[in-house]
Amino acid sequence: MQLSETVSSGFFFLAPWLVFAPLTGLLINLIFSKQFKFSENTVGTIASLASGAAFVISALLAYSVSAGHGEAVSVPFAQWIHIGTLQLDWTFRVDSLSTTMMLVVSGVGTLIHVYAIGYMHEDVRFKHEEGRFNRFFIFLNLFIAAMMILVSGDSYMMLFVGWEGVGLCSFLLIGFWFEMDTLARPSWANSNAAKKAFITNRVGDFGFLLAGFLMFWHLGSFQFDAVFKAAPAIAESAPWVIVAITLFMLVGVAGKSAQIPLYIWLPDAMAGPTPVSALIHAATMVTAGVYLVTRSAPLFSLVPQAQYIVAMVGAGTALFAATIAVGQYDIKKVLAYSTISQLGFMVAAVGMGAYVAGMFHLMTHAFFKALLFLSAGSVILGLERGHHAHAHHAAHDDSKSKKKKEGKHALSKVEGKKEEEHGHDDHGEVRRVEPVETFDPGDMRNMGGLRKTMPVTFWLYMIGTLALAGIFPFAGFWSKDEILLDASLHFPSVYGQLVLAAFLTAFYMGRQVWMVFFGEARTDAAKHAQESPKVMTVPLMVLAALSILGGALNLPFEGFHNLTHWLGHTLGEVEGLPLDLKVAGISTVLALTAILVSWLIYGRNPLKAGQIDPLKKPLGFIFTGMENKWFVDEGYFALIINPFKQVSQFLADVIDWRFWHDFVHETVILGTYNWLSGVALNEYADQKGIDAFANWLGDATQWLSANMRKVQNGFVRSYALSVMLGVVLILGYLILK
Amino acid sequence: MVPVDYYIALSALLFVLGALGVLIRRNPLIVFMSVELMLNAANLAFVAFSSVFKTFNGQIFVFFVIAVAAAEVAVGLALIVEIFKSRKNINIDELNSLKG
Numbered sequence: 001m002q003l004s005e006t007v008s009s010g011f012f013f014l015a016p017w018l019v020f021a022p023l024t025g026l027l028i029n030l031i032f033s034k035q036f037k038f039s040e041n042t043v044g045t046i047a048s049l050a051s052g053a054a055f056v057i058s059a060l061l062a063y064s065v066s067a068g069h070g071e072a073v074s075v076p077f078a079q080w081i082h083i084g085t086l087q088l089d090w091t092f093r094v095d096s097l098s099t100t101m102m103l104v105v106s107g108v109g110t111l112i113h114v115y116a117i118g119y120m121h122e123d124v125r126f127k128h129e130e131g132r133f134n135r136f137f138i139f140l141n142l143f144i145a146a147m148m149i150l151v152s153g154d155s156y157m158m159l160f161v162g163w164e165g166v167g168l169c170s171f172l173l174i175g176f177w178f179e180m181d182t183l184a185r186p187s188w189a190n191s192n193a194a195k196k197a198f199i200t201n202r203v204g205d206f207g208f209l210l211a212g213f214l215m216f217w218h219l220g221s222f223q224f225d226a227v228f229k230a231a232p233a234i235a236e237s238a239p240w241v242i243v244a245i246t247l248f249m250l251v252g253v254a255g256k257s258a259q260i261p262l263y264i265w266l267p268d269a270m271a272g273p274t275p276v277s278a279l280i281h282a283a284t285m286v287t288a289g290v291y292l293v294t295r296s297a298p299l300f301s302l303v304p305q306a307q308y309i310v311a312m313v314g315a316g317t318a319l320f321a322a323t324i325a326v327g328q329y330d331i332k333k334v335l336a337y338s339t340i341s342q343l344g345f346m347v348a349a350v351g352m353g354a355y356v357a358g359m360f361h362l363m364t365h366a367f368f369k370a371l372l373f374l375s376a377g378s379v380i381l382g383l384e385r386g387h388h389a390h391a392h393h394a395a396h397d398d399s400k401s402k403k404k405k406e407g408k409h410a411l412s413k414v415e416g417k418k419e420e421e422h423g424h425d426d427h428g429e430v431r432r433v434e435p436v437e438t439f440d441p442g443d444m445r446n447m448g449g450l451r452k453t454m455p456v457t458f459w460l461y462m463i464g465t466l467a468l469a470g471i472f473p474f475a476g477f478w479s480k481d482e483i484l485l486d487a488s489l490h491f492p493s494v495y496g497q498l499v500l501a502a503f504l505t506a507f508y509m510g511r512q513v514w515m516v517f518f519g520e521a522r523t524d525a526a527k528h529a530q531e532s533p534k535v536m537t538v539p540l541m542v543l544a545a546l547s548i549l550g551g552a553l554n555l556p557f558e559g560f561h562n563l564t565h566w567l568g569h570t571l572g573e574v575e576g577l578p579l580d581l582k583v584a585g586i587s588t589v590l591a592l593t594a595i596l597v598s599w600l601i602y603g604r605n606p607l608k609a610g611q612i613d614p615l616k617k618p619l620g621f622i623f624t625g626m627e628n629k630w631f632v633d634e635g636y637f638a639l640i641i642n643p644f645k646q647v648s649q650f651l652a653d654v655i656d657w658r659f660w661h662d663f664v665h666e667t668v669i670l671g672t673y674n675w676l677s678g679v680a681l682n683e684y685a686d687q688k689g690i691d692a693f694a695n696w697l698g699d700a701t702q703w704l705s706a707n708m709r710k711v712q713n714g715f716v717r718s719y720a721l722s723v724m725l726g727v728v729l730i731l732g733y734l735i736l737k
Numbered sequence: 738m739v740p741v742d743y744y745i746a747l748s749a750l751l752f753v754l755g756a757l758g759v760l761i762r763r764n765p766l767i768v769f770m771s772v773e774l775m776l777n778a779a780n781l782a783f784v785a786f787s788s789v790f791k792t793f794n795g796q797i798f799v800f801f802v803i804a805v806a807a808a809e810v811a812v813g814l815a816l817i818v819e820i821f822k823s824r825k826n827i828n829i830d831e832l833n834s835l836k837g
Binding site: 712713714715716717720721724 | 756759760761763768829830832833834835
């Protein structure tokens with residue numbers, strides 16, 4: 001795996017444009033959109049083209065790598081930090097692994113850009129903030145740029161730069177509607193979700209940084225190849241170093257890829273607009289942790305203990321998150337926990353050393369989870385449209401609009417700015433139609449029967465669901481099976497957890513589909529739901545095609561295993577495992593059983609409006625636990641956040657205020673200063689020293705002048721005598737000297 | 738020829754007389770006369786040495802002294818006249834309003 005420095009051949013010189021293409025789009029939209037009054041389509045097209053350019057470049061780079069027989073190429077771009085032995089450069093690493101990530105990020109990213117043109121067009125109108133359309137695409141392009149830095153970095157530090165960049169974009173986009181909650185009521189809920197994501201990720205980043213520092217201290221570099229070269233010797237002499245590095249890295253992975261115990265931010269991150277959930281919090285950013293472990297394969301392979309921990313964390317997360325997903329009512333929350341669960345699959349895979357399987361699942365998951373999220377966004381908007389159409393018809397109903405106003409009044413206390421909205425909702429003016437009431441278009445209990453009203457979305461959602469559930473021959477089947485097969489061969493405990501998680505996956509997805517698309521509409525909004533426009537559904541169709549065919553990337557048959565060979569250039573050649581009918585059979589049977597069970601519970605007798613979940617009764621407290629996310633957030637509050645607040649309170653009140661302020665500052669320092677200035681300096685130094693001297697000078701001058709004035713008596717003759725005597729004295733001195 | 742020592746002695750005598758006059762007398766006119774006496778004592782010494790050293794320097798200097806003395810007397814007498822006009826008295830012991 002020697003790096004060849006020949007950049008001249010192939011398209012490698014284009015590598016920096018991976019980052020600069022999206023940045024260009026960003027800058028154009030940032031600088032010119034106001035001045036030239038870009039329409040929304042223009043803004044969206046520019047952003048999509050910028051992202052599409054990154055995709056084209058990724059494809060060219062992948063082609064160049066394959067033309068060069070998988071040789072890794074590093075493209076030096078800029079010097080960054082050179083201090084002593086620390087040599088940090090911004091170098092692009094182009095090999096089969098990074099190009100794979102680039103293709104996924106820019107490909108899915110571009111589709112989501114296109115989708116977002118349609119989605120944000122309506123979203124900004126429902127939220128009465130048309131001006132934010134441009135901002136959204138600026139953030140989205142910034143994200144693509146940051147993600148490209150992450151996957152194309154040649155060293156852990158460049159990777160970290162991207163890592164932080166995507167974290168920032170995640171924060172910005174989760175808090176995109178920062179002054180409201182997910183139901184557009186004035187509140188800080190969304191910005192709190194953004195902060196939660198940022199702060200939780202900070203914990204992970206702390207682990208990443210410690211791993212980086214250890215790496216530099218013991219292995220002497222941040223650069224991938226140098227680190228991997230130095231690692232085996234250190235693993236011999238001081239294995240704990242590698243263990244510590246990998247485990248600290250796992251902390252970073254847990255933060256970014258939402259693994260136990262730091263996954264808690266991802267469900268809240270659904271506060272962001274749905275394209276963000278799809279792009280950042282399902283398809284790309286959250287897989288950065290999986291990429292990190294895969295990239296660090298040479299390190300992890302040295303320490304089986306750490307690998308085992310990684311695999312267990314992944315498997316535990318997969319199962320744990322899957323149980324929570326079963327008890328959620330919000331369509332996006334179900335998908336969020338599903339994402340955590342699927343990330344658990346990937347982390348478990350890379351933890352077991354099945355890097356290709358992990359990357360394979362990463363890719364297919366990017367396809368079908370982006371599809372699912374975007375379809376969910378389509379569902380939500382469809383419901384919102386239905387709700388508005390219906391609200392518009394009902395607007396003349398006196399009692400109803402009065403009720404709305406009352407509801408708004410209570411809320412408007414939260415934010416006076418919304419006052420102005422009063423009384424405008426009678427005439428269907430687009431900006432003011434929206435009644436700020438508690439209709440939740442994302443709550444699956446408000447849906448039902450959307451199969452008929454939103455047929456396109458329904459079929460797309462079905463494809464995504466089947467892919468996620470792992471039904472043959474959809475993409476998810478192949479990738480999940482590869483992970484399960486690896487686990488069954490080496491890690492029976494991981495295998496058990498993952499199989500159970502796969503069962504639950506099929507179950508909660510079945511539950512979701514029955515609840516959302518089948519049965520009868522449970523609300524007027526669902527009854528009047530409208531299909532989304534082409535700009536949204538066409539990208540979904542592409543993703544759906546990928547979700548169906550994505551498995552072809554790495555078919556487990558003799559002569560295929562394309563991804564295995566491709567990534568083998570970077571990760572070292574491994575034997576592609578053949579399809580194991582037993583493992584595949586078990587998982588397929590389980591998935592089908594799960595769907596059947598979900599049909600028995602949710603499909604056969606569709607949920608009625610206002611009915612509680614039919615699982616609640618038989619499962620009792622278990623379902624309450626699932627519904628409430630096993631009270632993990634509450635647990636964090638009780639165990640960490642509240643004690644932390646108390647400690648902060650203690651530090652602020654007792655240590656800072658009473659000790660530092662009252663005692664140290666007020667008593668000791670101020671007292672000493674007062675004594676110094678009042679007594680030592682004032683009384684002694686100033687009054688008795690400087691003052692006394694100045695006074696003495698004055699007194700002496702007065703005394704002297706009082707005596708001297710006697711000489712000046714006004715008698716000319718005495719003056720003349722003085723002159724005379726003076727002359728005599730001077731002459732006498734001159735003569736006698 | 739009279740030796741120069743005598744001129745010097747006479748000059749010193751005149752100077753001492755003049756100085757004593759300045760210091761002792763209270764009438765400013767007399768004081769002026771005494772000042773003139775001292776100036777002329779100096780003039781005498783100048784011309785005496787001038788003839789000894791056979792140069793004109795001393796004699797030229799004497800002219801200057803006489804000119805300055807004339808100017809001084811002119812100013813001084815004018816002052817005295819003015820003082821007398823305002824105070825009806827020119828006793829210098831009573832002209833002490835500038836004392837400290």
